[in-house]
Amino acid sequence: MTPQPRWIRSIRALFALAVVAILGLSGTLSAQAVSYDPITGTGSTWSQNALDQWRKNVASNYGMTVNYSGVGSSAGRRDFVAGNVDFAVSEIPFQTAPEDGSAPEVPSRGYAYMPIVAGGTSFMYNLKINGSRVSNLRLSGEVITKIFTGVITKWNDPAIQTDNPGLKMPDKGIVPVVRSDGSGSTAQFSLWMSKQYNSLWGQFCVKVGKPASCGLTSQYPTYGNAKAQSGSAGVAGYVSQDYGEGAITYVEYSYALKAGFPVAKVLNNAGYYVEPTANSVAVALLQAKIKTDVPVTSPDYLTQILDGVYNNTDPRTYPLSSYSYMIVPTEVGGVFTAKKGLTLGAFANYMLCEGQQQAAALGYSPLPMNLVLAGFDQIKRVPGADVSGVDINNCNNPTFKAGDSPSSNQLATSALQPAACDKVGTSQCVTGTAGATDDTATTGTGTGGSAATADTAAATAAAAGAGAGAAATTANAAAAGTGGAAAAVYDENGALVSGGTGGTVSTGVAGSAVASPFTLADNGWGAQQSIMLFAGVLLIGSAVLPPVLWRRLKPRAPKAGNK
Amino acid sequence: MPISSLVSPPLGDSPLGDAFGADPAVFDPSSPDSRPRRSLVSRPSISDSVFRSVAFSAGTITVLIMLAVGVFLSLRAGDALGVAGVNFLFEQDWSPETKKFGIASVLFGTITIAVIAMCVAVPLALGTALLISEVAQGRLKATLVTLVDLMAAVPSVVFGLWGVFFLQANVIPVATWISTYFGWIPFFSVTDATGQALTEASAFTSSAFIAGIVVGLMVVPTQTSVMREAFSQAPIGEREAAFALGSTRWGMITSVVLPFGRGGIIGGTMLGLGRALGETIAVYMIISPIFTINWEVLKTGTNSVSALIALRYGESSSFGLSALMAAGLVLFLITLVINFTASSIVARSRSGAESD
Numbered sequence A: 001m002t003p004q005p006r007w008i009r010s011i012r013a014l015f016a017l018a019v020v021a022i023l024g025l026s027g028t029l030s031a032q033a034v035s036y037d038p039i040t041g042t043g044s045t046w047s048q049n050a051l052d053q054w055r056k057n058v059a060s061n062y063g064m065t066v067n068y069s070g071v072g073s074s075a076g077r078r079d080f081v082a083g084n085v086d087f088a089v090s091e092i093p094f095q096t097a098p099e100d101g102s103a104p105e106v107p108s109r110g111y112a113y114m115p116i117v118a119g120g121t122s123f124m125y126n127l128k129i130n131g132s133r134v135s136n137l138r139l140s141g142e143v144i145t146k147i148f149t150g151v152i153t154k155w156n157d158p159a160i161q162t163d164n165p166g167l168k169m170p171d172k173g174i175v176p177v178v179r180s181d182g183s184g185s186t187a188q189f190s191l192w193m194s195k196q197y198n199s200l201w202g203q204f205c206v207k208v209g210k211p212a213s214c215g216l217t218s219q220y221p222t223y224g225n226a227k228a229q230s231g232s233a234g235v236a237g238y239v240s241q242d243y244g245e246g247a248i249t250y251v252e253y254s255y256a257l258k259a260g261f262p263v264a265k266v267l268n269n270a271g272y273y274v275e276p277t278a279n280s281v282a283v284a285l286l287q288a289k290i291k292t293d294v295p296v297t298s299p300d301y302l303t304q305i306l307d308g309v310y311n312n313t314d315p316r317t318y319p320l321s322s323y324s325y326m327i328v329p330t331e332v333g334g335v336f337t338a339k340k341g342l343t344l345g346a347f348a349n350y351m352l353c354e355g356q357q358q359a360a361a362l363g364y365s366p367l368p369m370n371l372v373l374a375g376f377d378q379i380k381r382v383p384g385a386d387v388s389g390v391d392i393n394n395c396n397n398p399t400f401k402a403g404d405s406p407s408s409n410q411l412a413t414s415a416l417q418p419a420a421c422d423k424v425g426t427s428q429c430v431t432g433t434a435g436a437t438d439d440t441a442t443t444g445t446g447t448g449g450s451a452a453t454a455d456t457a458a459a460t461a462a463a464a465g466a467g468a469g470a471a472a473t474t475a476n477a478a479a480a481g482t483g484g485a486a487a488a489v490y491d492e493n494g495a496l497v498s499g500g501t502g503g504t505v506s507t508g509v510a511g512s513a514v515a516s517p518f519t520l521a522d523n524g525w526g527a528q529q530s531i532m533l534f535a536g537v538l539l540i541g542s543a544v545l546p547p548v549l550w551r552r553l554k555p556r557a558p559k560a561g562n563k
Numbered sequence B: 001m002p003i004s005s006l007v008s009p010p011l012g013d014s015p016l017g018d019a020f021g022a023d024p025a026v027f028d029p030s031s032p033d034s035r036p037r038r039s040l041v042s043r044p045s046i047s048d049s050v051f052r053s054v055a056f057s058a059g060t061i062t063v064l065i066m067l068a069v070g071v072f073l074s075l076r077a078g079d080a081l082g083v084a085g086v087n088f089l090f091e092q093d094w095s096p097e098t099k100k101f102g103i104a105s106v107l108f109g110t111i112t113i114a115v116i117a118m119c120v121a122v123p124l125a126l127g128t129a130l131l132i133s134e135v136a137q138g139r140l141k142a143t144l145v146t147l148v149d150l151m152a153a154v155p156s157v158v159f160g161l162w163g164v165f166f167l168q169a170n171v172i173p174v175a176t177w178i179s180t181y182f183g184w185i186p187f188f189s190v191t192d193a194t195g196q197a198l199t200e201a202s203a204f205t206s207s208a209f210i211a212g213i214v215v216g217l218m219v220v221p222t223q224t225s226v227m228r229e230a231f232s233q234a235p236i237g238e239r240e241a242a243f244a245l246g247s248t249r250w251g252m253i254t255s256v257v258l259p260f261g262r263g264g265i266i267g268g269t270m271l272g273l274g275r276a277l278g279e280t281i282a283v284y285m286i287i288s289p290i291f292t293i294n295w296e297v298l299k300t301g302t303n304s305v306s307a308l309i310a311l312r313y314g315e316s317s318s319f320g321l322s323a324l325m326a327a328g329l330v331l332f333l334i335t336l337v338i339n340f341t342a343s344s345i346v347a348r349s350r351s352g353a354e355s356d
Helices: A005-032 A050-064 A073-080 A141-147 A158-163 A186-194 A198-207 A231-240 A251-257 A280-287 A338-352 A353-364 A367-382 A412-415 A434-443 A456-472 A475-483 A481-488 A490-500 A500-514 A529-552 A556-562 B003-026 B045-089 B104-135 B136-155 B156-181 B208-232 B236-244 B248-259 B262-278 B280-288 B305-315 B318-350
Strands: A040-044 A066-070 A087-090 A111-126 A175-179 A227-229 A247-252 A266-267 A321-329
Touching: A040 A073, A040 A338, A050 A066, A050 A111, A050 A251, A050 A353, A066 A231, A073 A087, A073 A186, A073 A321, A087 A266, A111 A186, A111 A231, A111 A251, A111 A338, A111 A353, A111 A367, A141 A198, A141 A266, A175 A186, A175 A353, A186 A198, A186 A338, A227 A231, A227 A529, A231 A247, A231 A251, A231 B156, A247 A251, A251 A434, A280 A412, A321 A338, A321 A367, A338 A353, A338 A367, A367 A456, A529 B208, A556 B003, A556 B236, B045 B318, B104 B136, B104 B208, B104 B248, B104 B262, B104 B318, B136 B208, B156 B208, B156 B280, B208 B248, B208 B262, B236 B248, B236 B305, B248 B262, B262 B318, B280 B305, B305 B318
Parallel strands: A040 A066, A040 A087, A175 A227, A175 A247
Antiparallel strands: A087 A321, A111 A247, A111 A321
C-alpha cells in the first residue's frame, strides 16, 4: 500500500484546487445574488427547453437562482399541491374531477395560472426511404389518431400514401413512441384526439379496457407495437437513434429542432399541411378562448379552451397549438415565502417580456399582448413580488409594439401564407421541416416524382438521386433498370404515385428495396459467420492450448537432460 | 490485508493485558487482611458507557427505522391488499381505477432483469476480484481498487443515460444475433403475436436484456469488493502450503482461495441481487413498461416494481397509491430476505470455518 503516495498526493492537490475554485466561484456568485432568494419548481418537460434557457439568462444577468426539474406536468402539479415547490409548470390545469376516478387535485394555498409560452405539439419521426431521411412527411389528423390508436400500423398504409403523393412510402412497421410518465403533452394530445376524432379515440379507450368516453388522459395506455419512454427527452431520444427508424412520437417542436429531426406537417381545416413554426402557432392561437370572463380570483381564470384552435380555418394554422402555464402561489405557504415571491415576480416578468424574444428560436411561439397583460395581473397577486417594473410599455416582446391593440399579434399578421405545394392534392413540397432543414434541397426523399411544383429542377435532381440509390441496392439491382417490373410489385402504391405526375413515375421503383432484406436471416451462413466461428475457435484455443502445449513441450527438456 | 494484520494485535492486546494485570489482586486467597472483595463486574468508564449507549441507540434506531418502513408500507398497502386479496400476486394488469391490478407481470419483469444482471455481473465481479486479490501487484492493484470504487460512485442516472443513448444501439446487433442463432431456446426467441420471428431493430429496444446488462454493470463494484475482501482473507499459510506442494497459481486459487471465499462469492452475489431488484432510475429510463408477462427477454417491453412506482407515483389516487405501496411491500420483503440471507452467509464465511 505504500508505493502510491506521490500520485495520491497529486490527486489531493488537484482536488484541493478544485474545491478552492468552487468555493471562490460560489463566493462571487452569492456576492452578486444578494437580493434574490433561490426558487424551485417542477413540472412540464414540454416547455422545459424554454425554461432552461430563461433560467440560464436570469442566473447570469440578474444573479437569480431558479431551480427547475422537468418531472412531467402531473408530478409538478402534485408537488405544488403538497407545497414542496414554489411554482409548477403544467399544460393542463388542476384536475378537479380526474377522468380516471382518482382524487381531485386541490392545492391548500391560493394559486393562479400564468401563461408562459405557446407552442405546437409536433410529431417528430425517423423515416428513411432508400437510406435517405424523409423530411417532408405530411399527415392528416385522422391518420395521426389512427397511428396512435393502433389502427394504422404500416408506413405504406394507403391513408398515409394519400397524404404523401410525393413519397413512395416503405413497407415498414410504424413504431409509435408514447410517454410512460404522467405528462401534459399526453394530456394535450389525447384531448385533441378525443375532441376531434371522438369515435376513434372511444374505440381505443375500449380496446385498452377503459370506458368509451375516457377523454383526456395524462398516462398514455400502452398498446400493440407502441413503445413508452419517460420524459420529452426520452421519447425524442428514442426517435432520433438509429434503431428508432420507423418511429414517430408527439413532443414539443423544440425537441425536434434540437435533435435535428423533422416533424410531420399536419393538415388543418383549410386544407393545408402546416409545420408548427412560431408563426403558425401564433395564428392558430388567435382562436384560443382564454377564460377571462370569470373574476381574476377564480381558479379557472386564464385557462385555455382550444376547440377554436383545432378548427381554425386560417390556412396558416397549426391545429395542435396550445399554451403552457406556470402555476404561481398567491399566498405564502409550504416552502414559499414573500422573499421568494420577489424572485418569482422578477423571473415571471422576465419570462413574459424579454424571455419571449428567444421563444421562436427555441422552437416555441411568443405570447401575444393580451396574455402578457393578463400575466402581469397574475404577477401582481404573487405575495412579495415587486410590481414597479411590471409595465407593458417597457415590455420587449416580439408579438407587439408600443401602442398596439391587445388583441393583435405581430407574428400572426406577418405570417406567410402556406406554399401551394402544401395544399391537399397531388403535389408535395420537398422542403424539410424542424431540425432537418439542411437536408431539404438534396434529400429529395420524395422519391415519387410529383414533388414541388415550384421547383421542378430540384424534383428531377431528387428523382435522379433516388434512381441511383435504387441501383446501388443489391437486393433489387435488376429491378432498378426496369421500372415497370418493380412498380408492379407495389401496385396499389404505384397507382398512387402515378397519380402525381406521370413523367417521373419510374422513380417509384426505388421503394421496392426497403422491406425485404431484413427478413432474410434464416439461411445466412456466409463469410461473416465463418469469420465469427474462426474468431471463436481462436479465442477458445488461446485459452485452452497454452496449458496443454506447455505440458507437451515441458517434459522433453528433462528427458533430454536425463539422457 | 497487510494493514489489518498489522493493526489488529495492539487492539486485541490491550484489554487482555489489563485483565491479567488486575487478576492477582482479585484472586489472591492468601492475602491476610481481607479487604472488601472487588466486584467481578467491571464498571465501565465514562467514555465506555457513552460509546456503548451511542452504539446501542444507533443500532436500535436503524432496526426501528427499518421496522417502521415495513409497518408503514403494510398499513398503507392494507386498502389495496384488502380489495385485491391473494389475486394481487397473480393478476398481470395494473389498473387500480378499475380494481383490477396485481404484480405478476411486474414482479416477473423485476426478477428477469435481476437474473440477467446476475448473469452479467457475477462472472465479471468474480474475475475482477480474483485479478485484484491474486494477480495484480503494487500500483496496478491500488489503481484497480480505486477504479472499482469509482465505478460504485457513479450515480445510477448516469448509468441509465449511458444505457439509453450508447449501449442500447450497440447491444441491438448482439441481441439480434442471439435471437437468430439461439432462437430455438424459447426465451431467446423474438416473435410477434403470430409466432413470426422479428428482425427489426425496434423489436429489440427497451428490453429486459438491455436493462439487465446496465443493472449488472451497476452491481459489479458491490460484488467485486465483497468477493475481494473474502479472497484476501484466505490464510497465507494455506496458500504457501499449496505452492510448496507444487501447485500453480491457478491450482492455489482453485484449492485454497475459492473454497475459502465461497461464502464471499455467495454473499456478494446476493447483495448484488438485492440491489438489482431495487434499481429504479436506470431501469425506468431504459424499459418500455408493459403489463403482461414477457418470456422473451430480448424482446422489447418489460417492467419492474420500482420503475412502476416511480412512473405511477405522480399520477395516483389514494387507492392507486395504496396499490403501489403494496407492490413496494412485496419488493421490500423480497429484498429483505435476500439481504438477510446474504449477510448471514458473509458473516459465517468470515469466521474462517469454511476453509477446509
